[in-house]
Amino acid sequence: MKKKPATLPRGYRTCTASLAVADVDAALAFYESAFGATIQAYDAEEAPGFASIKIGNSMLFVTAGWGAHGPMIPGTVTPVGHHMYVEDTDATLETALENGARLIAEATDTYWGERCATIADPFGHVWTLATRVENLKPADISERRKALIDATQTEAA
Secondary structure: OOOOOOOOOOOOOOOOEEEEOOOHHHHHHHHHHHHOOEEEEEEOOOEEEEEEEEEOOEEEEEEOOEEOOEEOOOOOOOOOEEEEEOOOHHHHHHHHHHOOOEEEEEEEEOOOOEEEEEEEOOOOOEEEEEEEOOOOOHHHHHHHHHHHHHHHHHHHO
């Protein structure tokens, strides 16, 4: 009897994002330079419209804009964002900007204990770069959130 294959391919998680781009080669170069991605599978001759990459411990697909359910529109801002944990938000932000990313939100320390910055890559995908700077309990986060809301409402009044 044939052994049933594993539900997940080796190295993959349950969900894998697929990034539609206009130029797979340019996207691969950006993700390698800006985020330290490693190309797991790509054949520019046989399958130029598809690649799989790994950033940290996460796999992503990079496609030339054709998904299983029809065409996607590369270059448009997507409602899906990527929250990517990095060793150093500021250094990763600088590298991403040097490689063509557009700044959406400057790096700042958050009430939930992360330092975050948000960019759009050259292909329209939005990334929040995050570094954990504090270990907080849920009650601490809730208290900080409430204080921030209260301060915002006081300023607006």
